[in-house]
Every structure is written in structure tokens, then in C-alpha cells.
Amino acid sequence: MTSIRARVLAPLLPLTALALLVTAAGIHASTRRDLLASFDRGVIASARSLAAGVEVGVDGTPAFDPEDLSLPELATPSPDFFYVIFGAQGQVVARSPQAPAVGAPAGSDGPRVTDGPPGFRVAVLPVVREPERDPKDVEEWQEEHPGEPLPEPEPQTLWVEVGRATKPVEQALSRLRRRLFVGFGGLFVALVLLPVWIVSRALRPLEALSRRADEIGPEDPSARLPEEAVAQEIRGLVRALNRALERLGAAYERQKRFSADAAHELRSPLAAVQTECEVALRRPRPPEELRGSLERVLCRVRKLAAMVEDLLRLSRLQNGVLPGGRGEVDLAFVASEAAALHRATAQAKGVDLEVRAEGPVWVRGDPGLLEEAVSNLVDNAVRYT
Known part of the structure; x- marks a missing residue:
């Protein structure tokens, strides 16, 4: 039979491990969701900053002028950042050198962020622009198109796509996983050792009772286990053990009395047999005298046998065993x-x-x-x- 500690730990170990794994997975998923949400807001903010440099000329041609923008990625190209600006017809207006080949976005709904190339999040921002009406541009257009009426301004919807590498998110999640492993690993060890300590502490009274029971011997058959010094939960067990000790003590006393009675009853007949044999062997005797001595010895031996049978019957009676029906x-x-x-x-x-x-x-x-x-x-x- 397995120990109480093993029976406590057998279901506790997998349940504790499962609970900690589920909790750690939940923390990781929640943190990843929050980090991605914050990261996506940053990507959309970058797309809005780029959108400030998008304009449409008098003739309706879209253009991108990044000179007045304050994005660090525009000054120093980075493999972790790219942008692509699409015109109303899906043509590429501008793109960064490290931008991957991507198609024009579909739809004209609000800004959205999706998974892009592996390791990137891409923000898609629709931008509505009307042709510029700067007098200088109008004058230049009229010089180039003499006699033609100025085109009516029609708003155009352009798209700004900005992609950022998710390395900061992955690095933060990697640090989180290390901390979860260390923290939850230590917590798992503590949650395993704590029940062991609790069970060991709860078993101390039983171990003390075991030592006290080992000290009880035949020299003190009246000794009993202490009932008041134990917890209420095991007091019934102690009472049952004390009742068993009382029965054992009574049986021991009966055994002592039986041994004393047997010695007392057998002493005289055995002494008589011994005396008869010693007298018969003291000197040579005729066969008739030897036969008489043997018959007397046989008679006493038969009485001894009957006495032994009586003692055995008495022992059975004292132990509550009836020999017959x-x-x-x-x-x-x-x-x-x-x-x-x-x-x-x-x-x-x-x-x-x-x-x-x-x-x-x-x-x-x-x-x-x-x-x-x-x-x-x-x-x-x-x-x-």
C-alpha cells in the first residue's frame, strides 16, 4: 500500500502543473494581445504621419513628398520598416527601397492592421485627397494647356500601407516567457513542497503514537495510548487501539494464570513419577517389582495426560472457544x-x-x-x- 504522502502527491502534481500551465498560457496570450494592440496603434500612427505627405496635383496625379515628415525611418532606412503608397487606380505612387512586393488594398474602410510578411504587421490607411488649387500650379497648368478649361477637382482615395517588424513584441514575449518559467517553476516547487510539509506535520501525532505503541511491552500490560494529547480526528482510532490493548492485556493475564496453574498442577504428578523411577533404579529388583513400578508410573502418566487435556480445555474456555456443540x-x-x-x-x-x-x-x-x-x-x- 502506498504512503499517504504519495497518495496526496499523485493527483496533486499533474493538477498543479496543469493549472500553472493554463494560467501561464492565459497570461502569455493576454499580454501578447495587449502588446499587439499597442504595437498596431503605433503602426497606424506611422501610417497617418506618412499620409500627411500625400497630395494630388492640379491634373489629378498623386504624389508623395516626404521632405517635411519627421519619421526617423525615412531618414535612415531600416529592414524593420517599409511603406507603399497606392493611387486611386491601384498604381504605386511611392515605396521604400526595402518594401516587399504587395498588391493594392481592396475596399475603402477605415484604418486596419493585418499580418503582413512573416514577422511584420501592416497598417492600411485610406486617404482622401482633392487636387491642389495653388495659384502657381494653376498658372503652370494653363501655360502647358492653353485654351483648355481647368479640370474640376475630384477627390481621390489613396492607400498608405506601412509595415513594421514585430521584433519588439517578440522580444517582450520572450522575456515574459523566461520570467513565467522562473516564477511559475518556483511556484510549482512551492505548491508541491507545501502539501508535503502539511501532510508530514499532520502525521506527526500518528508517528508519536507509533513510537508510544512500540514502547508498550509485556512488562507493563496496563499501559495505554494517550487520548487527550491527539487531534479529534484520530481520537477514535486511539480509543480503538486502547480497547485492543485491553483485550490483549486480558489475554496476557489469562495466559499467565494458565501457565501458573499448569505448573502447579503438573509439579506434584511429575515429582511422583520422578521419585518412582529413581526408587526403581536405585538397586536391582525382581521383574515383579519393576512391573509394579512401571504400572504405577503408567497410571500417573495417564493422569498427567488427562490433566494436560483438562488444562487445554480450560485454556480454550478462557479464550472463549467451546470444544463441542x-x-x-x-x-x-x-x-x-x-x-x-x-x-x-x-x-x-x-x-x-x-x-x-x-x-x-x-x-x-x-x-x-x-x-x-x-x-x-x-x-x-x-x-x-
Whole structure:
């Protein structure tokens, strides 16, 4: 059987690991979402800054003039930044040298950010511009197109696409993953060690009881486990153990009494057998005397065997084991048999044995035990009369 610590940790380890993994994944996903949202706002802001440099000439030709823009990426080209400006017909108006080949965006809805090339987020910003009406430009147009009417200004929708590499987001997420690994790894170890410590602390009273139980020996059968010094949850167990100790103590006392009784009962017959044998061996004897000695020894040995059987029966009775079955017994017949068995001994001592019973006296009990009890009563009565 596995220990309590193992049974506590067996389900706790995977559950704790799963809970921490789910929590870490949730934190990572939430942080990534927030970082991308902030990053996307920055990409849209860059697209709006570029849109300030988009204009449409008097003849409706779109152009891009980045000179007045204050974007650092325009001054120093970077592989982590690109832009493409599309005209109303989908033609490329301007693009950065490192811009990938991308098609004109579809639709004219508000600014949006999507995944672009691998590792990039791309902001698409529609820009509505009307042709410029600067007097200088109008004069130049009239010189180039004498006699032609000035075109009516029609607004055009252009698109500004700006892409930024997501390296800052990935670097921040990488730092977050390292911190989660260290922090949640330490938390996992703490959450595993804490139940072990709690279980060990809870088992200390049981370990103390185990040591106290080991100290209880046969030299002090009345010793018991302390009930008041233990927690309420295990007090019932302690009471049950104390009751078991009481039963063991009672059995031990019965065993001691049985041993003392057996030694007392067997001492005299064994001494008589020993004396008979020593007398018989003291000097050479004729066969008739040796035979008489052997017969007396055999008689005493038979009595010893009967005595041993009685002691064994007594031991079974003390342990609550009945040797036979219960049934209807004629007590008058049992008394008559006992009287007949001891009548010769009684007559030798001048004692008359008489059984007075008008008929059968039926009782319920063990026949063998009743016969032995009545026989012992008659024997004691004859012996001490």
C-alpha cells in the first residue's frame, strides 16, 4: 500500500502543473494581445504621419513628398520598416527601397492592421485627397494647356500601407516567457513542497503514537495510548487501539494464570513419577517389582495426560472457544455416571454416594463440559470430606 504522502502527491502534481500551465498560457496570450494592440496603434500612427505627405496635383496625379515628415525611418532606412503608397487606380505612387512586393488594398474602410510578411504587421490607411488649387500650379497648368478649361477637382482615395517588424513584441514575449518559467517553476516547487510539509506535520501525532505503541511491552500490560494529547480526528482510532490493548492485556493475564496453574498442577504428578523411577533404579529388583513400578508410573502418566487435556480445555474456555456443540443433556444421568466413577474411592474413605432424581433432568449445554464439571465436583467432595 502506498504512503499517504504519495497518495496526496499523485493527483496533486499533474493538477498543479496543469493549472500553472493554463494560467501561464492565459497570461502569455493576454499580454501578447495587449502588446499587439499597442504595437498596431503605433503602426497606424506611422501610417497617418506618412499620409500627411500625400497630395494630388492640379491634373489629378498623386504624389508623395516626404521632405517635411519627421519619421526617423525615412531618414535612415531600416529592414524593420517599409511603406507603399497606392493611387486611386491601384498604381504605386511611392515605396521604400526595402518594401516587399504587395498588391493594392481592396475596399475603402477605415484604418486596419493585418499580418503582413512573416514577422511584420501592416497598417492600411485610406486617404482622401482633392487636387491642389495653388495659384502657381494653376498658372503652370494653363501655360502647358492653353485654351483648355481647368479640370474640376475630384477627390481621390489613396492607400498608405506601412509595415513594421514585430521584433519588439517578440522580444517582450520572450522575456515574459523566461520570467513565467522562473516564477511559475518556483511556484510549482512551492505548491508541491507545501502539501508535503502539511501532510508530514499532520502525521506527526500518528508517528508519536507509533513510537508510544512500540514502547508498550509485556512488562507493563496496563499501559495505554494517550487520548487527550491527539487531534479529534484520530481520537477514535486511539480509543480503538486502547480497547485492543485491553483485550490483549486480558489475554496476557489469562495466559499467565494458565501457565501458573499448569505448573502447579503438573509439579506434584511429575515429582511422583520422578521419585518412582529413581526408587526403581536405585538397586536391582525382581521383574515383579519393576512391573509394579512401571504400572504405577503408567497410571500417573495417564493422569498427567488427562490433566494436560483438562488444562487445554480450560485454556480454550478462557479464550472463549467451546470444544463441542451445545445440546440437550440429562443432568441426572451425568450425575449417576460421576457417582459410579468415584464410588470406589468414596467407599474407601467411608463416604456414601447417592443420586436422588425422580426422572431425567434435561438441561441445554455441552455434554463433555457438564460431565467434567460434575465429575470434578464429586471428586472434590470425596477428597475433602
